[in-house]
Amino acid sequence: MPEPSSGGDDLFGPHNLPYGVFSTADEPGRRRVGVRLHDRVLDAGAAARALGSPYGTLLDQPDLGPLMAAGRTAWRDVRRALTAWVSVPSHRAELEPLLHPLDAVELHLPYAVADYADFYSNEHHAANAGAILRPDRRGLTPNWKHLPVGYHGRAGTVVVSGTDVVRPTGQRKTPTDPAPVFGPSTKLDIEAEVGFVVGTPSPQGFPVPLSAFRDHVFGVCLLNDWSARDLQAWEGQPLGPFLAKSFATSVSAWVTPLEALDAARVAPPPRTEPLLPYLDDTDEEEPGGFDLRLTVSVNGEAVAHPPFSSMYWTAAQQLAHLTVNGASLRTGDLYGSGTVSGPERAQRGSLLELTWDGAEPLDLATGKRTYLEDGDEVTLTAWAPGPHHTTLGLGEVTGRITPSLTDA
Structure with missing residues (x-):
């Protein structure tokens, strides 16, 4: 589905207010928490000081860590305060000098990524990938509808939107090659995903139940899980992704508070297998999916419109499964939804699916594409229903492919 017809400013009004971290040209070394409002960035810490707010200690910081660690009550109260600040006309004179044009600031990774995990939770993507990669064993793996399949990624290579992505190098081997070869990936792909950012930690040994999802997840962002399909096919026997994924994961510079997406909550697709109690969300008070x-x-050319409402496993189920063995959460933990795809070709969230592993190239204005070429730039955007018949945007995530640093 294309972007809504409303202007871009409407997507980032007072009903949204995503958090980020920015610096300015006159103070490039000073990072500060910002809140996006239309096409400007509010210096949240300076606003708190100007208005005598008690939330200055959480907002006058170089990153989102202290606010994220403060917990759900603080998240709610700070968001209410920010909404009031930008909505009440009497504050306009004090806030106007603290609003910076979006195109005049530098955006940074807004929190320190403590750990990173990624899931494989969309049935359309899993079925397509299975048909492509395992043609002799078509269909889902036996465990797929009983638990959210996932893998641990590399937190140190999560990068903010706008960071170039160097083409990865590694081993690859086709079924007809006598031996593996070493060189740059020839099947560099994207995976359109949604990331969930943990705020409140949990102690080791104590699983997080479905009902505690809102107590721990601070917000959401768009995420591109760059994937080297040729490296993945060779190294992933029998274990999961390693070098094929660990070279870069791009995330938006903006984190949308979970509360901003209340109007976008929807029921997930019908489950076709009974779920174990820790994953059974039948009696949960609110639907677990997001529209x-x-x-x-x-x-710059739209090639797909994946619907997140198609995700079989919800973010709450993913968090419950991630911690059910007693694994702890830390402030700044990030987990990805897995590739978002729908039932139609134009809804597939990876080039693996869109081109059917190169058999059906995309015909773009810049030429035919099976996988990404050096110089290609990929951008993920998203919007969701907001309160009172509004729409809100998620911050975009963009990355441009640069040549490998290693000769083939």
Whole structure:
């Protein structure tokens, strides 16, 4: 589904207010928490000081860590205060000098990524990938509808939107090659995903139940899980992704508070297998899915519109499964939804699916594409229903492919 017809400013009004971290040209070394309002960035710490707010200690910081660790009550109260600040006309004179044009600031990774995990939770993507990669064993793996399949990624290579992505190098081997070869990936792909950012930690040995999802997850962002399919096919026997994924994961510079997406909550697709109690969300008070509409663009040309409402496993189930063995949470933990895809070709969230592993190339204005070429730029955007018949945007995530640093 394409972007809504409303202007871009409407997507980032007072009903949204995502958090980020920015610096200015006159003070490039000073990072500060910002809140996006239309096409400007509010210096949240300076606003708190100007208005005598008690939340200055959480907002006058170089990153989102202290606010994220403060917990759900603080998240709610700070968001209410910010909404009032930008909505009440009497504050306009004090806030106007603290609003910076979006195109005049530098955006940074807004929190320190403590750990990173990624899931494989969309049935359409899993079925397509299975048909492509395992043609002799079509269909889902036996465990897929009983637990959210996932893997641990590399927190140190999570990068903010706008960071170039160097083409990875590694081993690859086709079924007809006598031996593996070493060189740059020839099947560099994207995966359109949604990331969930943990705020409140949990102690080791204590699983987080479905009902505690809102107590621990601070917000959401768009995420691109870059994937080297040729490296993945060779190294992933029998274990999961390693070098094929660990070279870069791009995330938006903006984190949308979970509360901002209340109007976008929807029921997930019907489950076809009975779930174990820790994953059974039948009696949960609120639906676990989100109606987020993603768009994938390559070199400025939209190629897919994946619907997040199609995700079989919800973010709450993913968090419950991630911790059910007693694994602890830390402030700044990030987990990805897995590739978002829908039933139609134009809804597929990876080039693996869109081109059917190169058999059906995309015909773009910049030429035919099976996988990404050096110089290609990929952008993920998304919007969701907001309160009172509004729409809100998620911050975009963009990355441009640069040549490998290693000769083939």
